[in-house]
Amino acid sequence: MVLIEGEAGMGKSRLVREATAILKTEGWRVVTGFCHPLREPLPYGPVVDALGKVGPWLPATGLPPTAGALAPLLPDLADRLPAAPATLGHPGALRHQLIQAVRSVLDAVGRVILVVEDLHWADDATRELLLLLARDLPDQFALVVTYRAEDLPPGAAALGAAYRPPPGAGGTVIRLSPLTENDVADLAGAALGAQATPELCAVLHCRSEGLPLVAEEDLITLRDQACRDVRELERAEVPTGLQEAVTERLTSLSPTGAAVVDAAAVLAVPATEAQLAEIAGLDGDAAAEGLIDALRMAVLRETDTGRYAFRHVLAQQVAYRYIPGPRRARLHRRAIDELQTHDPVPLVQLAHHTLATGDRRGWLDQIEQAVDQAVTLGDTGTAATLLHRILDHPGVDTERRSQAALALARIVHYGVDYAVTVRELGSVLDDPQLPDAVRGEIRLGLGLVMVKVGADPAGFRELAHAVDELATQPHKAALAMVNLALYERDGAAAHAWDWQDRAERTVRDGADEMSRRAAPINRLILMARDGDAAVWPLLDRLPRRDAAGAVLGHATYALYALAEVAVQLGHDRRARALVVEVGALLDHAAHGRIECIPRVVELRxxxxxxxxxxxxxDYAAVAHAHPDVKQIKVDRALCQGHLAFVQGRRSLAHDHFATAAAAARGTSEVDVSIRIAAALAAFRLAEGDPQAAWAIAEPALSMVRGLRSWARTMDLLPVAAEAALACGHHALVERLVAEAESDLCDRDAPAASAELAVVRGLLLRATEPARAVEHFAEAQHRWQDVGRPYEVAKAAERRGEALTCSSPEDAAAHLADAAHGFTELGATGDAARCQHRLRELGVQTARRPGRRGYGSQLSPRELEVAELLVGGATNQDIAQTLFLSSRTVEKHVARVLAKLRTERKDIQSRLPHADRRGSHEPA
Structure with a gap:
């Protein structure tokens, strides 16, 4: 991935041409697409243009069916591509199909470099496609983009704030700076040979100010006119940029050459000879003479498609300003007449020329037609760009402004960059001229994005505000209501069913059938949250493949939300089946905003x-592909923390848990706060600080009690109870058990029932160990049914601990089972704790094979220390995990490093994974 940044005329394109010429000799294939401001609607136009050149490299067979989505856009390659898939009639679905098709074709071509020039002019959809490619680069693929930083939106990055370099991929950002005087001297020497005197080079550098394009223009003039007189060059007006250099060339054109150049400057896009002749008002012979003159003077160039254009966009701008105003207006009118003969009519260009003639009403009509055309073609990026032009234009009437704002809001919602989406929708809402109904619909879109992607509680405030603004659009107000029903913070959970009932009443008698079908879907999520077992048979009634797009989108989101709740309840197998179904439905529903979330649930x-x-x-890959989704950041950090914690790397575990807490700060998701509190409290308990553990767990527990969400405590209840008991709050734990038992008696919550059995055992552990053992055994069996082996091993360990006084032999058996379970999982820290306890009971634990004299080899204990060091464990972590003193750990670490002949930071390279499994020899 290479990004080349530089102002106009700095040599970006030349650098790309020179570099790719070398790469072609090394077997790379290169395709190039260009962005420009007057592009007609075509989904991902610059990329599609580039892919149109890959025909000779496509395999005769074996292209995946997904590549067929490009067939309608690449008619010249239609016979080489699979049949186009069925159109799903949904912008998000079409976007998904095209992105998959682009990836499929790039994968099939082999070693290929995609160059996209002038990214600062790219539409949003093209930029998002490149962002998605850059996040997950196909094999044997390189992406090169050029852009001007000064022409990007204020504060924007080339590929957006969401771009992060992918792990394991090479690349760089090249920022081109002005040429030094020595650079210009080298350039002049290559062009003029010995006649490039130091005096001439100094004048060239002064005139160009280091801009390669200006220096090149002067050198072309000097070479073509055989001018080597420094004094003549000095007497010419010193340019501050390119304008003077181009103007000098324009004044040298013949009348017919000037007419052709004027026509090209007004058209502003590559044009055929016939187009230039028509707009210039020249007959064929005169136009040909003029075109030859423009080419000879290096004002125009011929493109690889047989069209003619300026050598640089800056040259076009200078030439355009050089045309007298009345002649410019006449040329624009001729351009309108000429463009109207095309089929299809290039509406974007037509609108541009219409506005240039001063016809604002006609411009608006054509821009709106161009927007409709772009949306029909699935080119939401071009549509968004055109809509921005309407909103930014002064004097647009309220009705048209409202229509443009609504259209933009609907398009922006399909973006992949969360921050950009929120900023765009917020800026549209700032327009004081919008009517309430329009403002409400836009606010609804903003609230949904904030809630579903950013987990931002402020999104629910936007939704509540939208309900009032959408009083005249009940079906849209109902959508806000059903989402408000899902909010659980700030006392909102008490009104969940009120919002749901109100939403269903709002659409019950309405004319919008999709809303009548979609609103009740939300009821299933609320039922599942309550642990209502009746919800699961109702899933079969959800509309699926035969449903209309909006209804299918709601159903897909509901299935995903139900998968989330199923995990919280302990229905893990059901949750996995739902995740698989959601993944399949997303291809049809194109609910772009949750495309990545089912994968996160699967990883959890x-x-x-x-x-x-x-x-x-796997978490790293998902996080890299979706860096702006808060839930991914939190889940990944919690996973990393858990794995480090169970492996005895406690310092690292704490860092990850702290990262999760920071990422979740201000989240609207109650379950996230509960999971983080449970993890941090468990860490403090393991550190021997029950007071700190209780201080963390108690607020989260209060949240559970306030919500009466005992069915979804997500590991919090046992941790909180253990901390409370260690702090002497026995009566409080008894009250918690009573509350939980009362609430769970008619709930379908396997995980909460297992946790409750653990807490009952903890309560009785000191006074009635026999009964405690029964509760721990119940918990162990319940966790086995749920399918969570780590919890099974923990319950076995607790069961063994409770038997140590009354039945040491049985205790040892359960502790051995726990140690085995932890070892199988890779929870080395937990396994070491169980083995230490077994040794305290006088049970000889199995050790790694070895002998008493190890020489330069690692002993079993040293190997355990080495493995913890590889995982990033500190000396304190090792001491706590292996139950050793600090001094003993220091000795073991010193011996390990000496035997491996390495330093702590390099130990992983000296202890390969294969060696850690069995051999004690240093690598």
């Missing part, structure tokens, strides 16, 4: 199920 299920081998890598 992997964590709970003990599938830890690739978990951190």
């Amino acid at each position: 299920l992997d964590l709970l199920a003990g599938r830890w081998t690739r978990l951190e890598d």
Whole structure:
């Protein structure tokens, strides 16, 4: 991934041409697309233009069906591509299809470099496509973009704030700066040879101010006119930029050459000879003579498609300003007449020329037609750009302004950059001329994005405000209401069913059938949150593939939300099945904003199920692809913290838990706060600080009690109870158990029931250990049914601990089972704790094979220390995990580093994974 930044005329395109010429000799294939401000609607136009050149490299067979979505856009390649898939009639769905198609074609081509020039002119959709490609680069693919930083939106980055360099991929940002005097001297020497005197080079540098394009223009003039007189060059007016250099060339044109150049300057896009002749008002022979003159003077150039354009956009701008006003207006009118003969009519260009003639009403009509055309073609990026032009134009009447604002809000909602989406919608809302109904619909979109992507409580305030503004649009007001029903903070949970009932009443007698079908879907989420077992049979009634787009979108989101709740309740197998179904439905519903979230739920299920081998890598991939989604940041940090914690790397675990807490600050999601509190409290308990653990757990527990959400305590209840008991709050824990038992008696909440069994055991552990054992055994069996092996091992450990006084042999058996379970999972810290307890009971634990004299090899204990060091454990972590004194740990660490002949930071390279499994030899 290479980004090349530089102002106009700085040599970005030349650098790309020179570099790719070399790469082509090394077997790379290069395709180039160009962005420009008057592009007609075409989804991802610059990328599609570039892909139109890959025909000779496509395989005869084996292209995946997804590539067929490009067939309508690349008619010349239609016979090489699979059949186009069915159109889903939804902007988000079409976007998804096209993005998949682009990736499929790039994968099939092999070693290919995609160059996109002038990214500062790219529409939003093209920029988002490039962002998605850059986040997850296909194999054997390189992406190069050029842009001018000064022409990007204020504060914007080339690919948006959401771009992060992908892990493992090479790349750089190249910022081109002005040429030094020595650079200009080298350039002049290459062009003029020995006649490039120091005096001439100094004048060239002064005139160009280091801008390569200006220096090049002067050198072309000097070479073509055989002018080597420094005094003549000095007498010419010193340019401050390119204008004077281009103007000098314009004044040298013949009358017919000037007419052709004027026509090209007004058109502002590459044009055919016939177009230039028509607009210039020349017959064929005169136009040909003029075009030859413009080419000879290097004012125009021929493109690889047989059209003619200026050599640089700055040259076009200078030439345009050089045309007298009345002649400019006449040329624009001729351009309008010429463009209206095309089929289809290039509406964006037509609107540009219409506005240039002063016809504002005609311009608005054509811009609106161009927007409709772009949306129909799925080119939401061009549509958004055109809508911005309407909103930014002074004097647009309120009705048209409202229509443009609504259209923009609907388009922006499909963006992939959360920060940009919120900023765009917020800026539209700032327009004081918008009517309430329009403002309400836009605010509804803003609130939904804030809630579903950013987990921002402020989004619910926007939704509540939108309800009032949407009084005349009940079906849209109902959408705000059903989302308000899902908010649980600030006392809102008490009104959840009120909002849901109100939403259903609002649409019950309305004419909008989709709203009548969609609103009740939300009821299932509320039922599941309450632990109502009746919800699960109702899932089969949800509309799926035969539903209209909006209804299917609501149903898909509901299934995802139900998967989330199922995990919280302990229905892990059901949750995994729902996640799989959501993934399949997303291809049809195109609910772009939750495309990544089912994967996060799947990874959370992997964590709970003990599938830890690739978990951190999988989380890293999802986090990299979606850096602006708060839920991913939180889940990833919690996963990393849990894995570090169970492996004895407590310092690292605390850092990850703190990262999760920071990422979740201000979140609207109650379950996130509960999970973080449970993790941090468990950490403090392990550190031997129950007071700190209780201080963390108590506010979260109060939240659970206030919400009466005992069905979804998510590991908090046992941790809070253990901390409270250690602080002497026995009566409080008894009250908690009573509350939870009362609330759960008619709830379908397997995880909460298992947690409650643990807490009952903790209450009785000191006074009635036999009964405590029964409760721990119940918890162990319940966790086995749920499918969470780490919790099964923890329950076995508690069961063994409760038996140590009354039945040491049985205690040892359960502790051994726990140690085995932890070891199988890779929870080395927990396994070490159980083995230490077994040794205290006088049970000889199995050790790694070895002998008493280890010489230069690592002993079993040293190997344990080495493995913890590889994981980033501190000496204190090692001492706590292996139950050793600080002095003993220091000795072990010193011996390990000496035997491996390495330093602490390099130990991983000296202790490969294969060696850690069995051999004690240093690498």
